[in-house]
Amino acid sequence: MPRSPLTSQPAVRLVLASASPARLTTLRAAGIWPTVVVSTVDEDLVVAEALERYGPLEAGDIALLLARSKAEDVASAGDRGAVVLGCDSVLELDGQVHGKPADADEARARWRRMRGRSGVLHTGHWVVDDRDDHGGATLGATASTTVHFAKLSDDEIDAYVATGEPLLVAGAFTIDGLGGAFVTAIEGDHHNVVGLSLPLLRDLLADAGIGWFDVVGAAAGDDQG
Template sequence: MALPLVLASASPARLTTLRAAGVEPTVVVSDVDEPALVERAEHEFGDLGAEDVALLLARAKCEAVAATLGEEDVHPGLVLGCDSVLELDDEVHGKPADAAEAIARWQRMRGRSGVLHTGHWLIDDRDDGTGATIGAVASTTVHFADLDDAEIEAYVGTGEPLRVAGAFTIDGLGGAYVRGIEGDHHNVVGLSLPLLRELLADVGVAWRDLRG
């Protein structure tokens, strides 16, 4: 029987990635106010790098869900939180606020490269587990196609860029606009399977133990 894994994310792409790898998690979505959390952290610690933001948000989501598992009537197990941001020109970009922002983002991205950072946070909440709470960030360089304004507006008009970090996907409509990547493909989708396997190993769990 597979060990239970709780995915603290509303992302369909992350769920699909795990399912394709033979893992069937329970999805519990957190109510973390991401902008407010980042604002508080920057007020306390100063400007945060892209990797810091990704890990901060992944940890917050994971901890928020782990704290409510009893209320959700979900059996304690392994809890995974993830969050992705795009780094471009040393700036951090999450989901665009609206279509205008998505268009402006793509006008900056086209023909260039950015780095997609995904924070992963794992809590071992099993009754007989380690109690560990650990995290890491996976980073993948993404090379974008040089789109004209009409192509950008058409893509943004589909609504997809408004739902994802960085305003693009590699596994959906945006796949045609990614010329190539350097690093883990799954990380660009939103969850690095190799990194997750390493985090699980750190708490004494083999990857095969998650497969039913």
């Protein structure tokens, strides 16, 4: 009897090296119940060291650099027998790279620049195959989605920032939460705006010799660790 991919344990265990609830929800909705292990990477330090070594980096390269750092950090912690996925998102606006706002003032200032305009949300994805006897593949790529923002009033911006949501996410907005009302259109994969591109993940797994339904299948409650 073939196993049911939605009710049985997956052939390959996935570890998500991210604390993002949105990324976890996206994977679970796709039938993947990963173990969550948050990395200890100092993101500011990683970027600063890369800038010193390589000079200016494109926004997509920064997202990929951080995703790789997270995946490799968790993989090096010794949780063998799994495939580790690291992700990181940044918003590119006017050629500048934005992660999470440092505080409410920065979030308000950013939204006053964003309103009525568009930016590009880049999400880096990095996969490390940390299973014994499987070649140790390590590879990644960046997905980019153009996001068009509504023309918010100052009062709307103040009210949105007061909810605290913009302080928790790259770019100071969500598409799957309170900020969804302020995104008028996107060009590209909408999952990527949430923080994880499922089509890109499928491609990366395939390049590592792992089928999509190899990681699908753990039932709810099996993701603890």
